[in-house]
Amino acid sequence: MAARAQSRDRTLVVGAGIVGICCALYLQREGISVTVVDPREPGDGCSFGNAGVLSTGGVTPEAMPGILRRVPRMLLDPLGPIAIRWSYLPRIAPWLLSYAWNSRAEKVEQISIALAQLSKEVIPAYEPLLGDAGLRDMVRKSGCLYVYESEEAFRSARPAIELRRRRGIPAEELPGEEIRQLEPDLAPIFPRAVFWPGFAHTLNPKRLTSALAEHFARRGGSIFRGEVVALERTGEEKLVAVTRGERLEAARIVVAAGAWSRPLAAMLGTRLPLDTERGYHVMLPQPGVTLRRPVLSSEGGFVMTPMEHGLRLAGTVELGGLKAPPDPKRADAILKRARRMLPGLGEAGSETWMGFRPSFPDSLPVIDRAPHQRNAYFAFGHGHRGLSFAAITGKLIAELVRGGKTSIDVAPYRAARF
Template sequence: MVQVIRQSGDVLVLGAGIVGVSVALHLQKLGRSVVLVDRRPPGEETSYGNAGLIERASVIPYGFPRELSTILHYGLNLSADVRYHWRFLPKALPWLARFWWESSPKRLRRAALDMLPLIEHSVEEHARLMADAGISEQLRPTGWMEAYRSTAAFEKACSAARQLDEFGLRYDLLAASALREREPSLAGVFAGAVHWRDPATIADPGRLVKEYAALFARNGGSFVEADATALRQEEGGWSLETPEHHYHCREAVVALGPWSDRLYTKFGYRVPLAVKRGYHVHFNPAPGAVLNRPIVDIERGYLLAPMTRGIRLTTGIEFAARDHAPTPVQLDRTEPHAREVFPLAQRVEAAPWMGSRPCLPDMRPVIGPAPRHKGLWFAFGHNHHGLTLGPATGRLLSEMMAGLPTFADPTPFAMNRFG
């Protein structure tokens, strides 16, 4: 019979993606002893697959389209940037209706202002953690580009960019010739591009999370590979059992991304969490071809990003059940368009990667305490910006847990906004 060893600490952090690891690091900075828990090693779920953007320029959340023509376009289910499973659509409709309602101009403006402090601190909070981890060279100040094939679409994008001048963002409006100067390996299919210069990029997001987790371990933190959904409340705090250990801490943080529902529903909370699935695959560039920064082909609905493993082709949104088998149709639709733009060689992976983004219809994450359970905290639902907002979220939640003044108003992120 294996003896179960009882271990105590201050905080259990459940989830070792970018949000959970960032929370653990910030709590550790405040002197808390932290146990980090996940069923897989750090950075191997949602945080592994994304565009590698720390999106400082994304001051307006991704809202539901308001133009009837765009809605009809997506409704045909032939788009590469948005796709849905027909059988899943009835289940998704209530969430989509709430998302549409929250995306009215007035509510979208409110969401943007609520999110702005987190967005504004996104790059600098990453920079601090990278400096602590000794990996500052991984932060690339390249920005990213939105590219447009038609002159009309480019001119519309230029007007939209100027409407964001109140936020002090840096950007360049590049005609076709200027775009080719910055990205000489691109084919001449684009009429122009908007180069957003404030964002930073990462060449390997999964590795970045592992580097942050390694820093956490060097500073005395414990990582446990276990089923985080086994969390239970007991006298004096929260506990988690593995075959060899019984972990008991005064507080617990749920940062399980798209799997957070497995715990908040267990404790009686109702949150309209949806999952937007996405895919990526890497290609070797053709000999001599170089891509200096991520670029989005807006009218074809995909992104190309230079990564450690090659050129990463990422798709937009797929509405489907979280655990349904992968259906990488969007990659097949976009690969021919991507080859028109950049000289891609062979695929690196035998099969594409698929991940799930945890999304809430009001475009704000949940960050803060559980309303009815002492010592239970939540940090999930960052939509498309988990990598961007992980360190800022970790700082905000740790300040709340420590009773310190917070750098941002946490009220818009409270769980009880959903009742």
Template sequence: MNAGRYDIAVIGAGVIGTTTALYLAERGLTVALIDRKGISAETSAGNAGAFAFSDILPLASPGIMLKAPFWLMDPTGPLSLPPAYLPTIAPWLWRFFKAGSSKNFERSIAAQAALMRVAEAETEKLLERTGLKHMIVARGALHLYDTERSFNSAARGWDRRTEYGISHRHLDRAGIDAIQPGIAQTFRHGTYVAGWSNVADPKAYVVALGERAFAQGVHLEIADIERMAVEDAGVRLSFTDGRSLLAAQVVIAAGAWSHRLAALIGDRIPLETERGYNTTLPKSAFDLNCQIIFDDHGFVVSPLGQAVRVGGAVELAGLDCPPNFQRSKTMLAKAARFLPELNPMGGTEWMGFRPSLPDSLPAIGRSHRVPRVIHAFGHGHLGLTQSAATAKLVADIALDRETEISLEPYSPDRF
């Protein structure tokens, strides 16, 4: 049974795919948005809700080889890797460590900064155009450090941000208290970024974008894709329920599942999954003025509209391992120590899959094997932040227009 014919089909209805579908429809294309569960049904529903335009430093850095073993030995640390998954992830880890060389690190920073410039400008336009600015609160972000040593170590990264025009302000204890009361006295050093904003409800934001997309004529298909076959008129997507859909072009924006879809057309892209955990507490749990980032522990406390969300850290365990909610419990216990007035009761635990490429940059560009297919995935922690920029770039690619920035650093074939 044929489910229709479209100018373009976007696979994945998270924040990247939904925003991309909207941009394509605004440019006059007929668009099908395909997802196995629906709008914002997976990772985009439970993220930290931050537009983190200052976050240009890749995880793969020159010092990562020294830090990673200590993180892995700490069961409560920011990085976890189940031993049984090591053989599977070993090739990705090798690429990750290579990406952390000084030369590659510099390239990644420059590429991330370029994408962030587009993201910041394009997000502002998108919010104005869709009338969704009321869902965003500009409260800034407060980075906290355990020791003077870790603060001094982080200062090098802040110097790099300054080179790219990112404003910030280093704080002593009095400065920390002025921005956010209620932080444990052990934290004596911090950095505040004013140009940081949060979405009141990440899921509601993507659903609202979906409503704007449907108003522009986007058709939503709830389906699981089984095959992709190239025909003269386009790419036929066959669903597990026996139906199919034909599109002149296809965008793969399915987050952590994207590499499995890319493999259907022969593209082997080293995408891994940073599993992230969080606990969402009632808003009354803590009087939170801004997002708090505990840099030495790899997690954040985020102000949502009617909630406080404690989450982050990284578990490298793929898509199929069962959740380990001890990770969320550990972060919540730490948050209660670091914020003595926090009430940790009454929370809801969640786990999501962050799509991560070894150099911390997304894959944005046409498949060389099947040029009708455009890849748009691998944003790691920055899917929400970079969603509007990715949508703009993909729309330009689909219409064969010149893109605002060079796409070479984000090439799906760079590995």
């Protein structure tokens, strides 16, 4: 698939994660010649191992009111659903302060409205891409179930549930006895659950990304294997992406390099507070139990998603930067809780993984023209919802490139908000 486009009129997309590939496809639909550049295979970054949920109700920011009270626990419990590595605390402190600042009630409402605009477009923006590529069967529209192991956990989730309701996300609150009608294999340990019927999920996020990338290549797009180490301007307003060994000239560049986008944006003159919320998964190829839809453990901070290659347990947050090695105990902690939720869970052949969510402290992505480089665009920072918001991001980037009015107001996603 590694082909090289020589055209200087092409658009270069840096990053072959789900966001970069969706940008490439939407640009290609505009008749633009596109090259995607990445040192890895498409979908081998964070897009490889997510929980696969296409969140049509992803309208709650990560930092909700009261988050500050949880910080001591984040520091003291390295296996908790949100943990901060002590060694990374000095680096992440400014990000954390901004995260806390964004948890004020009026700010949360504002962020939620901005998230809702994107959430509404999750499925409509994917439809044409999946339809064209013959991949509709990779998405199941069977909703998502949030389960609570105590009345107290349910009470503390109430503000988030109400926020979703205010944004018009349909929900059904279920008492304990009704939960097992939806999911008979769940243990009878949940007094409460909320069913979100509008959610969907993919059967394999990695295969979805690589299949979309193959479709892009079949339609004439090229994918170049290389790491962009510098972005330079040439005299005639062209841009050059420098890889180890190649100089790729382009009429415009889209930065979609996920958690690694910060230095690339800085090369284009914009400093942004992008960091990473590391997350883990455990893949169980022979789970021996059946779930009909993704089930989210509220206390555990992870989702159990039925996929084509087994059951995936994925989630939790570790603030520890891009360099520290994974902590296998965090994956074990997910598995331990899942055993209690799903009696008889089969663990043979299990595999663990860690990925780097690209996250801004206000839980919103940057989808924008680069403020200091008119022929460059930013599409990164999607945090917990990159799979969900990838297609609408691609659509918006193509609209920004075309010029004129975008189909939704992109003001909340501007880089200049920081």
